[in-house]
Amino acid sequence: MDKPLKTPPPYPIASVDHALRAATILQLEGSASVSQIAERLGVARSTAHRILAMLVYRDFAVQGEDRDYRAGPVLELASHSQSQVSRLRAAALPHLHRIVDLLDETANLTVRTGDTVRFIASVECGQALRVGSREGMVFPAHRTTAGLLLLAELSDTELDEVYAAERYGERAADRPDLDRLRAELGRLRSNGFAVNRGRSERGLAAVGVPVRDRDGTALAGLSVSLPSVRYDPHRLRSLVATLEAAARALERDFAEEGS
Incomplete structure (x- = not known):
């Protein structure tokens, strides 16, 4: 289940x-x-x-x-100042702050590695009831807004490789139903955005869009997270429009910074 x-x-x-x-x-x-x-x-x-x-x-x-x-040495995955993740995070922070200013909800930037995603930047809103910072946290990709968006970029063969049964062993219960996941990813490709209601954490809703590089490859997911009690489906179009505008601005800044 x-x-x-x-x-x-x-x-x-x-x-x-x-x-x-x-x-x-x-x-x-x-x-x-x-x-x-x-x-x-x-x-x-x-x-x-x-x-x-x-x-x-x-x-x-x-x-x-x-x-x-x-x-220090324990943190083997420490990012160097010129790494793509570090540069992407630095370019994204002003846009995350802008999203928070506009929506007054917590904004996040997430990248995927295999079947997991990691929040590389998170800016909290100022509301008393809010979603806290997720910076540094790791989640199963298929349970998060950004993770689903990034998985939707994969071909069927690539998806099979990510979720190959032999990779899970005793963790077989953690492997998603691939038929259901493919159907969901197909809908996301058509929509261009993702919505998550209580899938990664109880009482949390999130909406996200992809951030792409110059050749159109999705680099990360840009999302806004809010308490489920404050999520209004009638605001979805507005939330997506705000995120898409921020994603396009981030893409331009990241491309210019890397040129």
């Missing part, structure tokens, strides 16, 4: 969450100062310093001669 996977813990530990988010920032962005980490986490500079000191102790971070912190 297909069921939502991610459920926030009933008793979240703020210090652990702060440390994990700090590590994610270093992994995705390459480096950051104490002040930058403090601002991003919304904590005092002294608190940010203690968090970073513990990350250094556990080899999740290292401190350079310039006093900035960078991803």
Whole structure:
């Protein structure tokens, strides 16, 4: 039975969450100062310093001669400043902020690797009831808005390779029904956008569109996430139009930055 996977813990530990988010920032962005980490986490500079000191102790971070912190050896997938993911994230942030300004809902940028997706950027809205930052989080691709959009780009043969039964072994229950998935992806190709209501997390709705490179290949998914109680199907056309405008602007900026 297909069921939502991610459920926030009933008793979240703020210090652990702060440390994990700090590590994610270093992994995705390459480096950051104490002040930058403090601002991003919304904590005092002294608190940010203690968090970073513990990350250094556990080899999740290292401190350079310039006093900035960078991803340590434990974070093997740390992005270098000129990597495509890092450049894409940097180009996307102003557009994510613009989406939040226009819609007052949380905006995200997501990339796919195999059968999973990773949120590489997330900007929260200011509403009291809101979807929190998903930056750095990993989800099964077929359970997320952006993941479905990116899977829709694959041929039947490529989809079979991504979800080959032998890849799952004891995790066979995690493998989606490919006939149902193909039918859904076919509808998404026609629509050009995706809607997710409670599929990845209970009480959450999301709408997304693809972000493409110069040759038309989908690089990422751009989405807005909101509490299900605030999702209104009558707003769908407006949400999609806002996201598509942001995606086209991001595509132009990313192409210019890489030229």
